[in-house]
Amino acid sequence: xxKKVLMKGNEAIAEAAIKSGCLHFxxxxxxxxxxxxxxxxxxxxxxxxxxxxxxxxxxxxNMIMGAAASGSRCLTSSSSPGISLKSEGISYLVGCDxxxxxxxxxxxGPGLGxxxxxxxxxxxxxxxxxxxxxxxxxxxxxxxxxxxxxxxEAFDLADIYRMPxxxxxxxxxxxxxxxxxFELGTKREIPEKTWACNGTEGKRKKNIINSLLIDxxxxxxxxxxxxxxxxxxxxxxxxxxxxxxDDADIVIVAYGITSxxxxxxxxxxxxxxxxxxxxxxxTLWPYPKKQLGALADKAKHFLVCExxxxxxxxxxxxxxxxxxxxxxxxxxxxxxxxxxxxxxxxEKLAAAL
Amino acid sequence: xxxxxxxxxxGGQGILFAGKAxxxxxxxxxxxxxxxxxxxPEMRGGAANCSVIVSDEEIGSPLVVTPDLLIALxxxxxxxxxxxxxxxxxxxxxxxxxxxxxxxxxxEVYGIPATAMASDAGLTGxxxxxxxxxxxxxxxxxxxxxxxxxxxxxxxxxKAALIExxxxxxxxxxxxxx
Amino acid sequence: MVVFDKPKSLSPVPFHYCPxxxxxxxxxxxxxxxxxxxxCGKAVGIAPVGCSVFAYNYFECDMIEAAHGRxxxxxxxxxxxxxxxxxxxxxxxxxxAAIGTAETVHVGARGENITIIFINNCIYGMTGGxxxxxxxxxxxxxxxxxxxxxxxxGSPIRVCEMLSTLDGVAYAERVAVNTVPNIKKAKAAxxxxxxxxxxxxxLSIVEVLSTCPTNWGMxxxxxxxxxxxxxxxxYPLGVYKDADVKDLNxxxxxxxTE
Numbered sequence: 001x002x003k004k005v006l007m008k009g010n011e012a013i014a015e016a017a018i019k020s021g022c023l024h025f026x027x028x029x030x031x032x033x034x035x036x037x038x039x040x041x042x043x044x045x046x047x048x049x050x051x052x053x054x055x056x057x058x059x060x061x062n063m064i065m066g067a068a069a070s071g072s073r074c075l076t077s078s079s080s081p082g083i084s085l086k087s088e089g090i091s092y093l094v095g096c097d098x099x100x101x102x103x104x105x106x107x108x109g110p111g112l113g114x115x116x117x118x119x120x121x122x123x124x125x126x127x128x129x130x131x132x133x134x135x136x137x138x139x140x141x142x143x144x145x146x147x148x149x150x151x152x153e154a155f156d157l158a159d160i161y162r163m164p165x166x167x168x169x170x171x172x173x174x175x176x177x178x179x180x181x182f183e184l185g186t187k188r189e190i191p192e193k194t195w196a197c198n199g200t201e202g203k204r205k206k207n208i209i210n211s212l213l214i215d216x217x218x219x220x221x222x223x224x225x226x227x228x229x230x231x232x233x234x235x236x237x238x239x240x241x242x243x244x245x246d247d248a249d250i251v252i253v254a255y256g257i258t259s260x261x262x263x264x265x266x267x268x269x270x271x272x273x274x275x276x277x278x279x280x281x282x283t284l285w286p287y288p289k290k291q292l293g294a295l296a297d298k299a300k301h302f303l304v305c306e307x308x309x310x311x312x313x314x315x316x317x318x319x320x321x322x323x324x325x326x327x328x329x330x331x332x333x334x335x336x337x338x339x340x341x342x343x344x345x346x347e348k349l350a351a352a353l
Numbered sequence: 354x355x356x357x358x359x360x361x362x363x364g365g366q367g368i369l370f371a372g373k374a375x376x377x378x379x380x381x382x383x384x385x386x387x388x389x390x391x392x393x394p395e396m397r398g399g400a401a402n403c404s405v406i407v408s409d410e411e412i413g414s415p416l417v418v419t420p421d422l423l424i425a426l427x428x429x430x431x432x433x434x435x436x437x438x439x440x441x442x443x444x445x446x447x448x449x450x451x452x453x454x455x456x457x458x459x460x461e462v463y464g465i466p467a468t469a470m471a472s473d474a475g476l477t478g479x480x481x482x483x484x485x486x487x488x489x490x491x492x493x494x495x496x497x498x499x500x501x502x503x504x505x506x507x508x509x510x511x512k513a514a515l516i517e518x519x520x521x522x523x524x525x526x527x528x529x530x531x
Numbered sequence: 532m533v534v535f536d537k538p539k540s541l542s543p544v545p546f547h548y549c550p551x552x553x554x555x556x557x558x559x560x561x562x563x564x565x566x567x568x569x570x571c572g573k574a575v576g577i578a579p580v581g582c583s584v585f586a587y588n589y590f591e592c593d594m595i596e597a598a599h600g601r602x603x604x605x606x607x608x609x610x611x612x613x614x615x616x617x618x619x620x621x622x623x624x625x626x627x628a629a630i631g632t633a634e635t636v637h638v639g640a641r642g643e644n645i646t647i648i649f650i651n652n653c654i655y656g657m658t659g660g661x662x663x664x665x666x667x668x669x670x671x672x673x674x675x676x677x678x679x680x681x682x683x684x685g686s687p688i689r690v691c692e693m694l695s696t697l698d699g700v701a702y703a704e705r706v707a708v709n710t711v712p713n714i715k716k717a718k719a720a721x722x723x724x725x726x727x728x729x730x731x732x733x734l735s736i737v738e739v740l741s742t743c744p745t746n747w748g749m750x751x752x753x754x755x756x757x758x759x760x761x762x763x764x765x766y767p768l769g770v771y772k773d774a775d776v777k778d779l780n781x782x783x784x785x786x787x788t789e
Contacts, residue, residue: 006373006380006388024612032392045787050611054604055637062601062634066608069595070575070616074608092598115392176415177373177388179380197593197609199616202572208587210578210596257415264413338418 004179009147009169010035010077012180013103014043016148017075019182020155022101023049024074026063028056028082031115032171033105036077057082061089061102068098069209071196073155077103079171080121081112090164091130095211097195097226099158101151102136103167105174108334116334117171119256122311125168126285133223135230137165138284139239140255144178150282152184159190161233168284170307172257172336230286239282240291244270248277250349251295253316254305255281257336262305265342274350284312289319296320301349305342306330354409356494357417361402361434362426362447367481371424372403374485378495378503379407387415400429407494422492424484426450426467445488447480463491465529471522479522486526497527538562540571540591547585551744551751553708554582554650558589560708560718561621561648564725565592574617575609577602581623582656600631603638606645617728619646625655628664628688635694642699642733642776646724649690652741653762660746664688667765672746687765691738695772698779701733703772707740709758713768733776740766 007015014036017025025040040051054060060076067074078086083104093100106121108114125138137157139150147169154165197207213219241259244266245251254262259280269276279295281288296302301324304313310328317326329345331337358375362368369390379386390403404417423438425431425446431453438444440459448454448464455462465487467480476483482504489497501523505516537543540562548554565571574592578584580599587594597605602620610618627635627649638645654672655661661674665687669678679687691703702724706717717739724735740762742754749757 004380006377006386024608026608052607052611055633058601059604059607059634059637062598062604063608063611065597065601066577066595066605066610067612068608069605070609070613072608072612074612088598089601096596171392172389172415175390175392177376178412178415179386197575197595198613199573199575200571200591200593206591207593208596209594210587212584212596260412261414261416263411267413336414336416338416339414340418 004181006177007144007180008035008175008177009141009144009173010105010175011039012144012148013077013151013167013169014039015182016151016184017101017155018043018047018049019184020073020152022073022075022155023047024067024072025049025051026054026060026067026074026076027051028054028060028078030079030082032107032117032174033077033079033103035174036103057085058088061086061093064100065089065093065096065098068093068100069096069196070198071193073159075101075103077105079105079107080109080118083121083124087124087130090136091132091134092211093164094130094134094136095132096209097162098164098209099162100164101154101158101167102164103151103169106168106170108332114334115171117173117257117307117336118332118334119170119258119307120311120332121168122284122306122308125166126287126315129166133227135285136163137161137233137237138168139165140168140282140284141173142256142259142280144173144176145180147173148180148182149184156188156190157237160188161229168256170257171334234286237283238286238288238291240288241278241280241282242291243278243280245277245279245295245299248275248298249300249353250274250276250303250346251299251301252276252278252303252305252342252346253281253292253312254278255284255312258305258307261337261339262342264339265346268339268343269346269350272347274346276346276350287315287319292316292319293321296323300324300353302326303345303349304328304330305337307336308332355412356407356422357420357439358405358407358422358424359402359417359420359434360405360424360426361400361430364399364401366401366426367478368401368426369403371481371485372405374504374507375405375407375494377507378500381503382495384409385412387412389415402430422488424488426480426484428452443492445484445491447484463487465526467526470525470529474521474525476518476522479518482519482522483526483529486523487529488526490527490529538566540565540574542589542591544588546589548582549745551742551754552582553739553741556708556714557648557650557717557739557741558586560714560721561619562590563718564722565590567722568725568729570617570725570729573615574619575613577606577609577618577620579620579622579626580657581626583621583623583650584657586621600626600629601634602626603631603634603643603645603647607638607641607643610643610645614644617646617725619648619725621648621650623650623656624652624663624665628690635690636697639694639697639700639734639736642701642779644728644731644733646728647734647736648721648724649736649738650741651690651738651766652743654743654746656743656746665690667761689766691736691771694736699733699776700736700772701774701776702727702735702770703738704770705738705740705766705768707758707763707768709740709742709755731777733774738766740768
């Protein structure tokens, strides 16, 4: 095993990207993810890559558009308000079927909001990145190791399915340090980018990268075909973790940093004899619907925990087909709940079972 | 066994550095560890704190709310976090900057005039390392020699002049008798 | 013997442009230059949003269709990751000088080694004749129905003049395509703008005063005349900048070392 490195989550994303063959980064500073830009600015010239600070997030995502269209592996990162600015570009990237990785180290909103950790962009990431019928891959790490691991996987998924992939993290994961092992496992087979715009050299017909389809029938066909690909992804690429769910009466559903707080609370609840487990979606899109749904036959109650006002609740209700009650506990605006607060919720539910 | 550590003080006192030294040592001791800093405008000359969790099992929440070990290097952090220390936990504070002591009888309280000691010894700015030395003595969290070795190894070649000073500061803290 | 033929860099499809519109002339000039400099195989063109949105259908090189105003950023992404490609944007006045102003200014500030072909016809064509950032004082459009009033709608932007103040801009020239001699000058300017890229000189922009008879409410002949009588006096033709960013003194002082 390679030696572990103590690193911030933001830095782990940057290093994992470089190790995954991403030599082009375009960004714009915003707290709490600026370490990604800083790390790239320092490292890229040493590995023959490029880190370019754009004049805005709008411009950065469009530089990504150019880099991706010409066949380069590329990364951009931002935090919530900056992701809103990127939403136009994300929609175009989807419309053009271009692969890239976008990092959102979430902070509190709406508006300028705050800079402390939040999960308030769940809806935006999973349902409405930009205009149009569209989805992107959304991966939610819960540790610094996963920040690296999922970044590496995101590049492969993006290339295989020709679509943007997002790492949906938060300020705590971005800022915290944990040991990271950069042996990130075997890479998948990546199809050749025969569609890339990097010059015909007179040897092939020209490539066009374009999202404009004026004829409604043509546009419909293109969207429907893209959704067939989405179905395939939902079938093959969901990732999740089940933790002590086998005998659980109460199943907490949480992702990212919140799932860790819940694990601490679960240990405390189990010590008191309460049978509680955790279901952690790792891919938020595609959502592990079937796998979560399967728990609805065994568990008696679901508790969704998030750093927002309950944005994932509907997805849990849909996945479990409302067979069992779904409650919610969350803090928002950058407040991180203590494990004791989650424990109190568990105890309340357990008492009513 | 899990130790929840909270280090707090003013920005510039080396709070984050001290936390990192502990985290690095824990990692190299094959333990699980997480280090979570405060960040944002509050860091610019104001309060700084960081949560460090050292454990032999998977770490859940990285945020330390009720520390087993609190290191307070200024009065505001002392007043803010002292009531949160777990019963049976330990509080280490800089008694040259904090002119009061804890009224709690359910925790162990250790004062050390680290800032005064540092300035008397020509080690201005190294009170954090003195506190780390003291911490090793009273908690037994890590072996002194191993910790020293790691800390020295972490100092970049360009700052080699600091090696002796760090050694001296750590030793002063370790040998401090209440 | 063939004395007149379609340039190889122009696709064998009909243009969709209105009668009397000069986009077709400028497309042809770009294609002739790509042929003459033998750049088509290396070229990647970036199409805008506006009347020339379908430009990706008209050139035989690889083409990317950008979001409104973002062509310079997209071009940056291509050029920075593929420096051997010849990258050009083809943009109208709304795209380049309104919604994409930040992208335009900063692509110049960075001295990106790309070529911009900028069509200035003082109006939004595709959406049907609204006021553009280059609409002239007093000019009537559907959103300045009483004539552009500088006290209300502000003053037009002179793009070449503005960009020529930036160190990273190597070459800025304004040309027109209203007469045969002017078309010849326009072609020379476009050729220089591509040659500059081959020579790695920095950003080159050619602003082409163009016509929009449909939305100006004129015949094609009247439109060509209006370029001469109204546009050129307000937007003087000529070279505004001719330099080489390689001559700039870099101020990076630290060596990159492992």
